[in-house]
Amino acid sequence: MDDRLTRYNYDSFVPEKFEPWMNFEASPKTGTVGLDFPLWDLDQTPTRLSEIWSRHDYTIVEFGSFT
């Protein structure tokens, strides 16, 4: 894996590995149009974030993982 993949998917929960990724202050502002990215459903069918948010008046997106 390349360096960014390895650093993003850190192998240990230690501050020097997880803190650099926590950049909420620099994230997109409310009142702006969101950035669009490719995503996949659990059947590995590709979609996009813009496809998701265009389906409803409002769409809640919770980010997270099993751990």
Next chain:
Amino acid sequence: MNAMADKYGEYKVGSIFLYSHEAHPGENYPHLTSMEQKFRHARDLRDVLDVTRPILVDSLDGACHRAYGSMPNMTWIFARSGLIVYKSDWTDAHSVENAIQYFSQIPSRRKVGERLAPFHVERLDYRNQEREQFYKCLERNGPKAVAEFRKAFPTG
């Protein structure tokens, strides 16, 4: 969050879970090295934690997650146009529901002729830390996850 998704579904509110990266990797759920593994962990999330919302998976390098600030359990709300109307660096169902109750009235207010203009507001919300549940989750990840969290946050 699942219950809220069901509650507001009829009000044209969608809700998804976006799988990012392993925040607390352990022996049972180690850090991600392939998309196949990422899909497998995401399916376990659905099956073990009974997540009933649609689960979508980010790329292995977390392009979407990183662009939105990379917090481990944050929530964003988008309008149909893609406009960002809510962002929270942590997920709290009460906070999200409060926001959805407000936003879900906007279309009907506009329909009856109200002239609405957007403005920005900042607010400090409070969440229940649910420490016991959190440590149960860490234990499921493996002893390594528990030990690393205790070391990083000795009073946590």
